[in-house]
Amino acid sequence: MKKILLLIIIIIAVSCKNKAKKTSNKEAVQEVKRDNFPDELGKVFTKHGAIDAWRKAQVLSFNKGDEVHTVDLQTRKTVINHPKYSLGFDGNxxxxxxxxxxxxKGDKNFYYNLFFYFYAMPFVLAxxxxxxxxxxxxxxxxxxxxGYKISYDADKGSSPDDNYIIYYNPETYKMEWLAYTVTFNSKKPSNxxxxxxxxxxxxxxxxLLPKEIxxxxxxxxxxxxxxxxxxxxxxLPLLSQGKLAASFFEKPNN
Known part of the structure; x- marks a missing residue:
């Protein structure tokens, strides 16, 4: 039911967006994003559907067991709904x-975006x-x-010392493996x-998104x-260019 409601909300958002007034040429100009990833990784992103298509998407939703994970791809606000609990990140x-x-069961600060990163491969590595x-x-x-190793600037996220290594098929450029470290608790680099x-x-x-890992x-x-x-x-994957209201990601008022 929550997935159906989410789809309805997104359809309405897209409809409203299409009816909005056209912006001026000056307003329509977007900042040019300069990519610094290696050419080989660019080929991996292209194999999986192109990084530009990923960046145009607004909302990603998927199920993991009884959990429904919904993410605003532009702000990384998140909601995870389960029959017995909900948790999320409202931007603050x-x-x-x-x-x-x-x-x-677990640490909400560690868990809220854990499986988003595993699911949104390889695109989150851009x-x-x-x-x-x-x-x-x-x-x-x-x-x-x-493979290519991915490391983060010190001010990125709650675990900037985490490292990933993406491995790809040398003939097809499809992603095949992911190596990753966990430093959330230790706050120290790990090998x-x-x-x-x-x-x-x-x-x-x-x-092209993962169905099974x-x-x-x-x-x-x-x-x-x-x-x-x-x-x-x-x-039950869902990817849309429709925008969700900020209130969608706020803690429910009981």
Whole structure:
């Protein structure tokens, strides 16, 4: 039901936008964004539907189990709705609203955008404040996957010391793997990487977004061994150029 209501809201927003008065040429001029990502990553973004198409989108929504994640892509305001709780980021603070105390397990500040980053790959790796450096190939089952390391400026986000490494297929340029560190609690850089296999994708309004991701185990030498647990599936994706009101992301008044 919440997904249907979201779709209705977006349709209305798009309709209102189309009826709005035309702006002057001066108002219509947009700031030119200068990209600094490597050419190879540009090819990855193009393979997944083009970075320009991603930047035109306003709202992204997807389901993870019983959770409905909705994100304003321009402001990164977020709401996660679950039958027993809701949490989100309203642009200023992260909030939590539970039907009964203790329904949500975890740290809301760490969790609210965690799966957005995993789901919005590879496009979130073109955000502002990123430094790119070539990484050693990832080798798995005799295949070499080229990679780029992503690090962040000190003023970006709550965990600027987090690092990612994206690995892609050298022939198709489709994203295949993601390595990432977790520094939210320690607030210190880490060289311990977790590995996710991006194996199943689906077309969502022209963009290739993940349908299923799989964590992998490593041995004491850091080599990939086997899949860990069951794959995580994302369902009911929605990507729109319609804008949601700021109140959508505010904590409910009970």
């Amino acid at each position: 603070e992260v909030w939590l609203d539970e039907t009964e105390e203790g329904s949500f 955000d502002d404040g990123i430094t790119y450096s070539k990484a050693a190939d990832l080798v798995f089952k005799g295949v070499n996957y080229p 311990t990487y977790n590995l996710i296999k991006y194996d199943t994708w689906e077309n969502v309004n022209g963009l 799989q964590w992998y185990q490593k041995d004491e030498k850091g080599n990939l061994t086997e899949a860990e647990g069951t794959p995580l599936e994302f369902t």
